[in-house]
Amino acid sequence: MTEPTFAALVSRWYTENARDLPWRAPGVSPWAVLVSEVMLQQTPVARVLPAYEAWLARWPVPAALAEASPAEAIRVWGRLGYPRRAVRLWECAVAIVERHGGKVPDRLEQLLALPGVGTYTARAVAAFAYGQRHPVVDTNVRRVVCRAVAGQPDAGPATRPADLVATEALLPEDPAAAALASAAFMELGAVVCTARSPLCHRCPVETICAWRASGQEAPAGPTRRPQRYAGTDRQVRGLLLGVLREATGPVPRQRLDAVWTDDVQRARALDGLVRDGLVEPVDADSYRLVGDGPSRPAVPLPALPG
DNA sequence: CAAGCGTGGCG
DNA sequence: TCGCCAAGCTT
Missing domain, CATH: 1.10.10 (Arc Repressor Mutant, subunit A)
Known part of the structure; x- marks a missing residue:
């Protein structure tokens, strides 16, 4: 009998510790998953929650949003930030109706062709909404894998093909288990293996973490140049x-x-x-x-x- | 590929 | 107080 794999350890931790978030509830529609993923691009979970509920209450299916106006989308978007995303989501709804009969597509290629849907979001929908086996790599997953596997304190600023390959290698073969593992990696990065103050004492893979093993070199300073705002x-x-x-x-x-x-x-x-x-x-x-x-x-x- | 694109809460 | 940050995408 072999020891539990990295994915198995993190997945078990996830099943016992995951936050109860609405877009993770069983039976959530692919449209709801897409909406949540777009809202969560660069916006904290706490601020997304009320907007997510309001958005889906008003537009429970893509066809409903497609009949609204960009202006309505921008208003319901509220103050989530980066309001271009609201317009992209409206464009998504129109495209989904026109190209896919109102159903969120399940193929990676088709998802990637939707406005505002990039590498991460397309894979997140394919995995979380349709149970497909794809590496889902966001900033949290890059950091978790970079630390645990490569022993480096921080990952690069953008997702590269190598990141997808490295993450894919950690996924279980079973598609449903792989999707669960991806959600688990993200959650671990979000609440335990954080950029600044990792809580290693609460980490399910502390004993097999390469970063921990190698002395846990301190994370470097800000990888991105400070983003000014005032006056811009x-x-x-x-x-x-x-x-x-x-x-x-x-x-x-x-x-x-x-x-x-x-x-x-x-x-x-x-x-x-x-x-x-x-x-x-x-x-x-x-x-x-x-x-x-x-x-x-x-x-x-x-x-x-x- | 680096820069541009919002917002509000927190250390 | 104020800099830093939070599940990226586009050009």
Whole structure:
């Protein structure tokens, strides 16, 4: 009899310690899984929870969202951040209806072709929603595997093909067990094997961890350059969008001008929002969230005779 | 491939 | 207080 594998140890720990999150409940639809994965891109779990519930209550299937407007999606998205994701999700719904008859596709290639769905999200849906055997590699999994297997304190900033290969090698053969293991790796990285303050005393693989064995060299400083926010276009975009989100219908340019004094930067930020499909001009003097009302001015009534 | 893209809570 | 961060994607 062989010793439990890495995946078996982490999976057992997961079954006993996993957080009770709604998108992990049995019978959750692939659409719900997709929504959760997109919302969780760079946004903490605690903030996603209420938005996830509201979103699915309103649009329980892709076809429902496809009939809404990007503006509605942006509003229900609320303040999760990176609101482009709300528009991408709306585009996803439209694409799913048009290309796949309203059903979230189950093939990796088709998932990857959806707007805003990349390597991680496509694999997460294929594995968690459809039970397929694919390595699901996010920043947490990269860190866990990098530490436990390679003995390095931190992984690189982006997922590379080698990361998928290294993770795939750890997965059980059975697809359902593999999907469970992937969820377990993510959970371990999220709550135990964290970037800054790993809780090794609570780790199910402490005794076989290469990083632990090699003396646990301290994690390096921030791998990414510090992301400034104050004074950036991003902040200005956030301010502009805040006004448009709270408004109903077109917003006079004057109200947008009030959010930021630098004309050049404000214009650049607004243009960026338009190019990203979040905002559209209504006329020469007002803007609105995309689709927030009739797409073109009402047809003028014919001049009354006489 | 590095940079751009929001937001709010926490050490 | 304020810098740092949180299940990526796109260009």
